[in-house]
Amino acid sequence: MLPKKFIPLFCAAIALVFFASCSTSTPTSTAPSSAPQDETVAAAEPLTVALAILAPTEGNQVSGSVKFRQIEDKVTIAVNLKGLQPDSVHAWHIHEFGDASSLDGKAMGGHYNPEGKPHGLPNNPERHAGDLGNLKADSRGEVIREINVNNITINGPKNPILGRGMIIHAETDDGGQPTGNAGSRIAQGVIGLPKA
Numbered sequence: 424m425l426p427k428k429f430i431p432l433f434c435a436a437i438a439l440v441f442f443a444s445c446s447t448s449t450p451t452s453t454a455p456s457s458a459p460q461d462e463t464v465a466a467a468e469p470l471t472v473a474l475a476i477l478a479p480t481e482g483n484q485v486s487g488s489v490k491f492r493q494i495e496d497k498v499t500i501a502v503n504l505k506g507l508q509p510d511s512v513h514a515w516h517i518h519e520f521g522d523a524s525s526l527d528g529k530a531m532g533g534h535y536n537p538e539g540k541p542h543g544l545p546n547n548p549e550r551h552a553g554d555l556g557n558l559k560a561d562s563r564g565e566v567i568r569e570i571n572v573n574n575i576t577i578n579g580p581k582n583p584i585l586g587r588g589m590i591i592h593a594e595t596d597d598g599g600q601p602t603g604n605a606g607s608r609i610a611q612g613v614i615g616l617p618k619a
């Protein structure tokens with residue numbers, strides 16, 4: 424048996440051996456990275472469709488889908504919502520992050536605005552890329568609508584929206600700064616790739 428006073432010394436020696444073996448093995452774990460090549464492959468494939476499935480934020484009942492289809496330099500956005508108050512009007516925007524981890528929708532960040540423009544309504548060419556204006560619910564609290572925009576792409580060089588966030592707000596977008604006074608976020612969804 425080891426005398427008691429040598430035990431700390433013994434432990435220190437073991438630790439030193441481990442440390443030394445770890446540091447000497449470090450260079451062998453540095454394998455060549457293939458990341459730059461993968462990025463090139465992904466960027467080369469132009470996509471023409473994207474889909475966001477919207478779920479209600481905490482305390483709300485609004486759900487639906489938003490389908491994006493790119494046709495040449497224009498994107499058709501088809502929205503389908505239910506669970507709104509009858510005849511109510513709601514702002515809808517593309518937000519910066521496709522992050523639905525927050526129950527109030529705040530993890531989606533601010534309006535998608537890669538060009539650094541002021542907030543605006545769709546009739547104003549000087550607006551955030553994510554500014555889509557307002558949606559009016561029918562007498563059953565539903566929305567079925569299609570709009571066309573020319574300031575975004577699915578994953579092209581101009582304001583790509585894939586992987587960003589889709590938000591429906593509680594209030595109407597009045598076009599005011601900085602974000603249209605649209606109120607809280609009542610539904611959210613990540614803009615992703617549809618299966619078909």
Ligand SMILES: [Cu+2]
Pocket residue numbers: 514515516517518534590592605
């Ligand atoms: Cu918004």
Ligand SMILES: [Zn+2]
Pocket residue numbers: 516534541542543551553554601602
């Ligand atoms: Zn905006």
